[in-house]
Amino acid sequence: MNFADLGLSDELLKSVEASGYTEPTPIQAQAIPSVLMMRDLIGIAQTGTGKTASFVLPMIDILAHGRRRALMPRSLILEPTRELAAQVAENFEKYGKNHDLKMALLIGGVQMGDQVKALQDGVDVLIATPGRLMDLFERGKILLTGCNLLVIDEADRMLDMGFIPDIETICSKLPGNRQTLLFSATMPPPIKKLADKFLSNPKYIEVARPASNNTNIVQHKVRVSARGKREALRHLLKTDNVSTAIIFANRKTTVRELAKSLQQSGFSAGEIHGDMDQSARNAELQKFKDGVISILVASDVAARGLDVKGVSHVFNYDTPWHPDDYVHRIGRTGRAGATGRAFTFVADEDAEAIANVEKLIGGKIPLFEADGDAGRSDDAGPPAERPTGRGRSGAKRAAEPVAADPVAAESDAAAPSSKQPHQRRAPSRGGRTVQPVAAEPLADISSGDPVDAPEQVSAPVTAKPKQAAKPRRAAEPEAISDEWNGPVPGFLNVSAL
Ligand code: ADP
Ligand code: MG
DSSP states (O other): OOGGGGTOOHHHHHHHHHHTOOSOOHHHHHHHHHHHTTOOEEEEOOTTSOHHHHHHHHHHHHHTSSOOBTTBOSEEEEOSSHHHHHHHHHHHHHHGGGSOOOEEEEOTTSOSHHHHHHHHHOOSEEEEOHHHHHHHHHTTOOOOTTOOEEEEOSHHHHHHTTOHHHHHHHHHHSOTTOEEEEEESOOOHHHHHHHHHHOSSOEEEEOOOOOGGGOOEEEEEEEOOGGGHHHHHHHHHHHTTOSSEEEEOSSHHHHHHHHHHHHHTTOOEEEEOTTSOHHHHHHHHHHHHHTSOSEEEEOHHHHTTOSOOOBSEEEESSOOSSHHHHHHHHTTBOOTTOOEEEEEEEOGGGHHHHHHHHHHHTSBOOBOOOOTTTSSOTTOOSOOOOOSSOOOSHHHHHHSOTTSSTTGGGSTTTGGGOSOTTSOOOOOTTOOBOOOOOOOGGGGTTTTSOTTSOOOOOOSSOOOOOOOOOOOOOSSOGGGTTSOOSOOOGGGOOOOO
16 A cells, blocks of 8 residues: 555645655555545554545645635644644645645643734644643634534544543534544544544444554563662663653642753763643653653653653653553554663552553463563563663672562562562462563554664654654663662662573
């Protein structure tokens, strides 16, 4: 299948080609012809499967006919976060460069003046977050009666963020005979209800998760104590050949504190979370993109859907509360033949969350630990590649006071003298190894990427053409080799296989 078979115009095909896409993704192949035929559509596919272009491309051709009118946008795209809205805007700029289309972005955290001016002049595409749109609508700055095409993107995220009532209100302001497209990674009941209410006879497209074993992500869970997380993280950052990493935490405060602590330890780390204003988030993303920082500490909301991929490592400093977030988080690593590594820290308080994650992905995530003999735990699957740089663990472990660090007691090695009887035993033999979750189905598509050149973060708003990836600085700054001299917790003693 190629783009030329989908019914798109020649001008559009040119800009698609210029952007470097050679083949439509499955959701694009299925959605684009239906959208061009003006059908309502529900598109369900995981994050990273190319849903954006599946509506942006046909919309550009649809909007090529017709005229702009003041205050009355011709189409509306709703996005849950400002970053996602900005990314969609970038897509319009990139693919719409051969078309005369005007677009306005209505998102929180940026000055409204220019956007209101743009609206007054008339726009073809309005991209908005629900809150800001409602705000403007209520102040009479915008009329939605000329809006014949509505896209509700990332609907499951909208639900998580409490936007469904706003979306219902917005839907009711649009003409009844409009075309409506809804995209989501999952279809929980409230989204189904929304679709039933506001879409008419939609075409339903669901792209199954691709076969499980073509993923390039090596996953591990790491047993830690709540207090041992920072130390465990610093150690892995230094020893696991980390070149670029995203570290996810569940709470904004953790994101802030962790970024600060990593900086104090000499790592080039930045942060992104929901309390930062737009310009601060953009600045931080840009630094990550430029390789000024090599570690980004992030919250789920701030990072969700952002086009930040191809990092060497993802760390789940906390096990995510929503199992879906696990899939989204680890999908930031492993692409184009490069193996990514994902570590999930599991403290006692994460027990329920990890159980939910393993239920969702349908298997146990192999434990990353210190067992010098076997090199892996009972529930580990095929021998994971081990990080280089650490010798065999026996000597070190012997020298170490058993369970001096609460973390050490978690490992098999320290288990015989464990003073923490409540701790889990190693899961029983025969437990299934995690079926890799194919979190990055596009890994193969852009195989033109050099294996070691991670895709750069796309910078919201400024639609700079992508440049060849600059090599990023290694996560571990040269100057701090003596930064951490404490005993190596048993579970981190890794045998080099
Ligand atoms: P989703 O909305 O499904 O999470 P996006 O639309 O953000 O996914 O796309 C994810 C990534 O895949 C982006 O980096 C995008 O540029 C890339 N991409 C999309 N379509 C294609 C394609 N046909 N070929 C190669 N890369 C693509
Ligand atoms: Mg998307």
